[in-house]
Amino acid sequence: MTQTAAIPYNATAETPWVMPNRGIVAMWCLIAAEAAIFIIFVVAYLYYIGKSLSGPFPSQVLELPIFGTICLLSSSITVHAAVSAIRKGNTRACSLALAATVLLGSIFLATTAMEWHHLIYDEGLTIKTNLFGTTYYSLVGLHATHVIVGLLLLFTTLIFSLRGKVREEHSERIEVLSLYWHFVDAVWVVVFLVVYVLGR
Amino acid sequence: MATATSGLEAIDQTRSAQPPRPSVIYEWLTTVDHKKIGIMYIVYALLFLVIAGAEALLMRIQLAVPNNHFLSPQVFNQLFTMHGTTMVFFVGIPVLFGFGNYLIPLMIGARDMAFPRLNAFSFWLSAFGGILLYLSYFAASGLYGAGSAPDVGWFAYAPLTARVFSPGHSTDYWTLSVLLSGIGTTATAVNIVATAFCMRCKGMILTRMPLLVWLFLVTSCMVFVVVSPLTAAQFMLCIDRYLGGHFFDTQAGGSAILWMHFFWIFGHPEVYILILPTFAFMNEIIPVFSRKAIFGYPAMVAASVGIGFVSLGVWAHHMFTAGMGPAGNTFFVFATMVVSVPTGIKMFNWLATIWGGKVQYRPPMMFAAGFLFQFLLAGLTGIMLSVAPFDWQLSASYFVVAHFHYVLVGGILFSLFAAFYYWYPKVTGRMMNETLAKWHFWLFVIGFHITFDLMHIPGLLGMPRRIYTYEAGRGWEIWNMWIGIGAIIQTIATLIFVYNLVHSYFRGKEAGPDPWDAWTLEWATTSPPPSYNFAVEPTVTSRRPLWDLKHPHDTDSSYE
Numbered sequence: 001m002t003q004t005a006a007i008p009y010n011a012t013a014e015t016p017w018v019m020p021n022r023g024i025v026a027m028w029c030l031i032a033a034e035a036a037i038f039i040i041f042v043v044a045y046l047y048y049i050g051k052s053l054s055g056p057f058p059s060q061v062l063e064l065p066i067f068g069t070i071c072l073l074s075s076s077i078t079v080h081a082a083v084s085a086i087r088k089g090n091t092r093a094c095s096l097a098l099a100a101t102v103l104l105g106s107i108f109l110a111t112t113a114m115e116w117h118h119l120i121y122d123e124g125l126t127i128k129t130n131l132f133g134t135t136y137y138s139l140v141g142l143h144a145t146h147v148i149v150g151l152l153l154l155f156t157t158l159i160f161s162l163r164g165k166v167r168e169e170h171s172e173r174i175e176v177l178s179l180y181w182h183f184v185d186a187v188w189v190v191v192f193l194v195v196y197v198l199g200r
Numbered sequence: 201m202a203t204a205t206s207g208l209e210a211i212d213q214t215r216s217a218q219p220p221r222p223s224v225i226y227e228w229l230t231t232v233d234h235k236k237i238g239i240m241y242i243v244y245a246l247l248f249l250v251i252a253g254a255e256a257l258l259m260r261i262q263l264a265v266p267n268n269h270f271l272s273p274q275v276f277n278q279l280f281t282m283h284g285t286t287m288v289f290f291v292g293i294p295v296l297f298g299f300g301n302y303l304i305p306l307m308i309g310a311r312d313m314a315f316p317r318l319n320a321f322s323f324w325l326s327a328f329g330g331i332l333l334y335l336s337y338f339a340a341s342g343l344y345g346a347g348s349a350p351d352v353g354w355f356a357y358a359p360l361t362a363r364v365f366s367p368g369h370s371t372d373y374w375t376l377s378v379l380l381s382g383i384g385t386t387a388t389a390v391n392i393v394a395t396a397f398c399m400r401c402k403g404m405i406l407t408r409m410p411l412l413v414w415l416f417l418v419t420s421c422m423v424f425v426v427v428s429p430l431t432a433a434q435f436m437l438c439i440d441r442y443l444g445g446h447f448f449d450t451q452a453g454g455s456a457i458l459w460m461h462f463f464w465i466f467g468h469p470e471v472y473i474l475i476l477p478t479f480a481f482m483n484e485i486i487p488v489f490s491r492k493a494i495f496g497y498p499a500m501v502a503a504s505v506g507i508g509f510v511s512l513g514v515w516a517h518h519m520f521t522a523g524m525g526p527a528g529n530t531f532f533v534f535a536t537m538v539v540s541v542p543t544g545i546k547m548f549n550w551l552a553t554i555w556g557g558k559v560q561y562r563p564p565m566m567f568a569a570g571f572l573f574q575f576l577l578a579g580l581t582g583i584m585l586s587v588a589p590f591d592w593q594l595s596a597s598y599f600v601v602a603h604f605h606y607v608l609v610g611g612i613l614f615s616l617f618a619a620f621y622y623w624y625p626k627v628t629g630r631m632m633n634e635t636l637a638k639w640h641f642w643l644f645v646i647g648f649h650i651t652f653d654l655m656h657i658p659g660l661l662g663m664p665r666r667i668y669t670y671e672a673g674r675g676w677e678i679w680n681m682w683i684g685i686g687a688i689i690q691t692i693a694t695l696i697f698v699y700n701l702v703h704s705y706f707r708g709k710e711a712g713p714d715p716w717d718a719w720t721l722e723w724a725t726t727s728p729p730p731s732y733n734f735a736v737e738p739t740v741t742s743r744r745p746l747w748d749l750k751h752p753h754d755t756d757s758s759y760e
Binding site for chain 2: 017019020021022025026029030032033034035036037038039040041044047048051052053127128130131134135138142
């Protein structure tokens with residue numbers, strides 16, 4: 001039994017040893033896990049299309065949320081602008097782009113809220129009404145929850161940015177946030193196709 | 201290649217200057233050190249292992265003789281539900297992630313996980329999940345009266361879990377505790393992947409990473425796509441139970457089969473999540489005690505990734521009796537059989553590692569040998585059950601129970617015991633008592649084979665699982681009596697093991713940094729390792745850095 005284990009250590013490093021950014025790796029992992037959750041809800045939605053025993057049915061009550069979709073998808077461009085700005089050290093442009101993202105995201109959330117208000121109070125569709133209600137509110141609600149979380153994070157970052165705390169060396173952190181936001185947008189494309197195109 | 205430990209003394213000197221800590225409890229409650237969190241995971245899992253083991257013992261006492269009234273049917277239902285749920289979510293996953301937490305940073309030469317605070321958060325989340333499950337015994341009926349545990353089975357099939365059929369809150373306790381543990385598991389998996397990708401020491405390219413880290417990497421990637429569906433399904437169940445949704449409500453057009461699919465999309469890969477880390481232990485232990493480098497490192501990595509992928513497409517072999525039609529059945533029969541290919545590659549690589557080696561039968565190697573033999577047998581009954589017509593005959597019988605306990609006890613638990621004996625000296629700085637270890641091994645092997653070899657027979661004779669008692673005269677009595685006797689022998693063996701754990705902590709022989717003459721980085725630091733692991737960041741040039749260090753004239757790096 002040898003007791004002479006010393007730590008192998010090479011004093012002269014030949015090549016620089018660079019590892020990937022842990023925040024970005026972790027965000028990709030989170031996106032994989034979240035994507036799996038969404039896939040299950042999407043599968044349930046697709047499986048239950050046309051299986052509701054009573055109305056209201058999607059073709060009667062759903063309308064394409066074009067305006068909200070445009071706002072949400074454009075917010076991907078603005079959050080990307082925020083990342084490129086902070087990479088170049090342009091903090092003012094970064095704050096501006098973050099503010100635009102928060103605004104566009106909030107508009108999307110407001111359109112969803114108005115749609116739900118219409119469905120609940122005018123059409124009488126709740127999560128209890130039928131299978132369509134159950135799957136619709138849970139899938140769209142799951143996405144809206146992710147939008148809210150993203151908006152909270154973006155808003156916090158915006159506050160920091162306005163107070164001058166976000167600088168060039170934080171660009172990778174902003175990139176992590178932007179990855180999440182792009183994911184939320186990409187999920188909306190799927191939800192839009194499933195709920196408003198296929199499901200109608 | 202220079203060796204330097206000068207930084208170590210410098211750091212050790214600064215230790216004495218630190219102010220005294222507030223208290224031991226405070227330190228453990230607030231720690232973000234991966235080693236302490238790992239130990240807490242393991243201790244917490246051992247605690248639940250004892251609880252869930254006691255539940256199994258109660259069930260075996262009830263079934264030992266026909267027409268027994270030791271337990272009521274209600275209590276029996278609660279016991280098998282709690283036993284299954286506890287063993288999978290609060291023993292299996294925590295103990296494996298505990299080892300992962302402890303070993304991964306040490307093996308890749310890092311000072312901690314990528315996200316130490318997230319690590320503590322996920323541990324406490326999982327721990328809270330386990331406590332919540334057992335709170336149901338006191339509070340499941342809320343303010344209305346005394347509690348009772350969940351009794352819907354560990355896979356909680358719909359529509360039994362609907363409000364109508366499961367009134368009260370016991371099913372809610374099950375859902376919420378599993379949900380919490382799932383979120384904790386996912387967070388730990390994120391942490392492990394980030395650690396393996398981003399925290400490796402200089403020179404440790406992916407193809408030099410110890411196989412244990414590789415397998416935990418594969419396991420963690422599986423967690424993302426496997427545990428998340430369960431989380432989603434639990435959300436749906438919560439929506440059904442709390443908000444009046446209809447996901448699994450057959451009266452409103454919902455589907456009970458959908459729950460089966462969602463559960464088994466999690467449930468089957470879950471056993472691979474449990475078995476892959478135990479393969480990881482074997483990959484470290486078998487080479488060291490055969491005094492040979494692992495045979496076929498790239499094939500081992502490829503086979504692990506292969507198992508990860510194939511295991512995602514086999515879930516519905518749990519549902520042959522649900523009536524999926526010939527196309528679905530055929531697909532899942534063949535997909536299930538394909539899993540045995542990468543698993544077979546692993547088996548043969550382990551045998552080839554042992555082949556021609558100077559095998560040392562120390563306790564870890566004894567348990568490893570038991571693992572190889574029993575895991576092979578468990579795999580063979582698995583192939584039998586993967587054949588749909590055979591499964592139609594024996595689904596939900598004791599044959600199935602015997603098969604998966606053969607995997608879980610004969611495979612996973614034996615491998616875990618091997619890991620305990622192997623890494624205990626590193627964690628505590630003391631060796632475990634070998635005489636007690638041999639008693640533990642032989643008693644456990646005998647008890648295991650009495651219980652689980654014989655358990656196949658009442659299954660073949662038609663004894664269904666989950667029955668709380670049975671009539672005399674069906675030919676099941678003698679087998680159930682022997683199964684109970686085997687369970688008692690296993691309990692005695694486990695008690696010896698627990699005694700050994702505690703006894704060796706105080707009275708064990710000093711281990712030194714490297715008692716097994718092993719080759720991976722965790723043995724390069726002191727036992728137990730200091731909180732910073734390595735005073736200087738190591739540099740590696742091969743898969744076996746300590747071999748290179750001990751044999752400077754015949755390094756691995758000249759062959760790789």
